[in-house]
Ligand SMILES: C[N+](C)(C)CCCC[C@H](N)C(=O)O
């Protein structure tokens with residue numbers, strides 16, 4: 001049981017230290033306990049929640065809604081939502097954080113129903129709703145994923161029977177667009193059907209969900225096996241699974257493909273969920289997963305063909321994870337475009353190759369391969385931060401059009417439709 005002991009010494013000391021840079025330890029923390037409060041916890045059935053808090057020397061500890069949270073005092077002052085500290089119209093901070101004493105401590109703390117009041121030594125009062133604190137605390141975020149996903153292999157994806165969106169409902173209805181984006185966010189791939197097989201219609205589709213990301217390949221691109229560019233994509237050769245634009249500091253978020261014509265054989269598209277494969281690596285060899293997420297390396301695009309002169313370099317690890325919740329958010333995998341490894345000492349390089357091999361084996365398992373033949377009228381959207389693509393070699397004339405999308409804008413559209421992204 002926590003209890004409250006008012007410490008005069010504490011505020012005296014605080015006054016003494018105010019403005020100083022040394023934060024000295026106090027002999028005793030201040031404790032406070034509160035009677036159980038009848039508060040509803042969102043998403044769960046009706047439940048009585050208790051709240052208890054404790055004022056430590058260098059942080060504030062709060063127990064609420066089955067969560068133990070710890071808050072830094074500067075953080076508590078910095079996130080003050082009072083009218084003078086925060087503009088709730090623009091959702092921007094007005095407070096100059098640099099003006100906050102780094103040794104700041106509240107003079108008094110009290111709770112009224114579900115609101116905590118912090119009174120600072122200059123008299124300013126900061127209010128926090130307990131549920132806001134739970135939602136915005138580190139401890140709360142640590143347990144949550146930024147983006148819910150369904151990881152798949154060929155069987156899982158096929159069993160799920162994910163419907164394609166119809167072009168008209170995608171373009172004209174909010175529900176059609178929302179359903180499409182929901183599937184896209186969950187699986188990292190999604191199809192739109194009944195699209196007139198032209199570049200203009202493909203562009204319209206892309207613009208419905210995002211700004212188009214213009215790159216060295218143009219805004220909308222259109223390509224055949226004419227070797228017009230210095231890249232294997234512009235040939236009839238097979239392409240093993242990879243993600244695109246690994247040689248950009250921020251690889252393109254989404255890729256859109258529309259096959260406008262193919263008179264010949266082969267040319268099927270291969271799709272592999274990179275996050276599913278990475279998950280397997282995490283389970284089988286966690287230290288290899290860790291290494292792939294820690295070691296940065298370069299990818300490179302050097303082109304010198306006709307009028308096209310480009311030299312792109314992108315740096316980053318193969319697996320990119322959020323440090324606070326260990327969620328994987330980007331896989332950068334392209335063995336064609338991987339540059340000379342000169343960012344890793346030799347002994348780590350060897351372990352890196354081992355880890356890369358493990359990941360590659362998972363990515364190459366036949367049961368993880370989902371093959372589709374792209375046809376005119378059926379547009380494919382690929383999450384290029386998650387799903388790898390490849391293609392079978394082909395014969396005959398084959399025309400593909402498409403574009404890259406800016407990830408921020410796709411997620412923006414999704415959030416505005418109420419989706420978690
Ligand atoms: C899609 N489009 C044909 C325009 C470009 C292809 C880029 C190919 C490059 N090797 C990469 O993987 O990034």
Ligand SMILES: O=C(O)CCC(=O)C(=O)O
Pocket residue numbers: 233239244269389390391400
């Ligand atoms: O030709 C294809 O199907 C895809 C080629 C490719 O990987 C690309 O353009 O990014």
Ligand SMILES: [Fe+2]
Pocket residue numbers: 233242243244389
């Ligand atoms: Fe590609």
